[in-house]
Amino acid sequence: MSLVRNFQKVRIGWILAATLGGVVAPLSALAQTSTEASATRSSSDRGVTVKVTPKWIGSSGNRWEFNIVLETHSADLSDDLTQIATLTTNDGRTLKPTGWVGAGPTGHHREGVLAFDVAAPRPSAVELKIARPGESAPRIFRWQL
Numbered sequence: 001m002s003l004v005r006n007f008q009k010v011r012i013g014w015i016l017a018a019t020l021g022g023v024v025a026p027l028s029a030l031a032q033t034s035t036e037a038s039a040t041r042s043s044s045d046r047g048v049t050v051k052v053t054p055k056w057i058g059s060s061g062n063r064w065e066f067n068i069v070l071e072t073h074s075a076d077l078s079d080d081l082t083q084i085a086t087l088t089t090n091d092g093r094t095l096k097p098t099g100w101v102g103a104g105p106t107g108h109h110r111e112g113v114l115a116f117d118v119a120a121p122r123p124s125a126v127e128l129k130i131a132r133p134g135e136s137a138p139r140i141f142r143w144q145l
Contacts, residue, residue, distance in 0.1 A: 041141035048072045052128060052141045055113060060122035063098070063115050068130075070110040078105035084131045087116045089123035 040053040048070060055065040064087070070077050080100075087095045095116045102112010124145055131138035 037143045037145045039143070041143075043139040043141070045139070046135060047075045048077070048132070050130060050132075050139050052130075054143060057126070057143070057145065060118050060120040062118065064118045065113050065115045066128060068102070068110075068112055068114050072108050077107065077110050079130075079132055080105070081112075081114050081130065084133070085114060086129050087118070088127045088129065089118070090125040091121070091123055093119075093123075 037057060038054055040051055042049060042051045044050075049072070051067075051069040051071075053067040055067045056062075057064045057066075068081060070079070082097045082100050085097050087097075089095075095118065097114050098117050099115045100112055101115075103110040122145070126143055126145065128141045129138040130141075
């Protein structure tokens with residue numbers, strides 16, 4: 001009986017380690033940033049809500065990633081985020097996205113990751129602009145790093 005009990009304890013330990021590893025790994029990506037830098041920003045206009053959360057905003061010279069969620073009950077979500085988004089650093093650099101991995105331009109809910117290559121030096125603040133077609137002004141999301 002003790003052999004079975006020991007096996008169950010070891011198995012539970014493996015499950016906990018795997019679970020915690022999955023939680024700690026994404027958090028370590030933001031370890032170099034402040035809590036404010038990992039905060040979700042949201043904008044609602046013309047029936048469309050856009051939520052942006054930094055996923056990986058590490059050191060400069062690396063790929064920076066932002067989780068993007070678009071939600072609506074009535075509007076078109078066929079935006080090509082690689083064409084309508086820019087990332088501006090506090091030192092004046094404006095960067096175009098290097099890629100989008102996520103849902104295609106259909107439905108009432110789109111979610112994915114928008115990536116940028118950010119060269120040195122590492123900025124202390126960034127501003128993500130999303131200029132959706134048909135809207136009078138771009139959506140602006142800012143973070144202090």
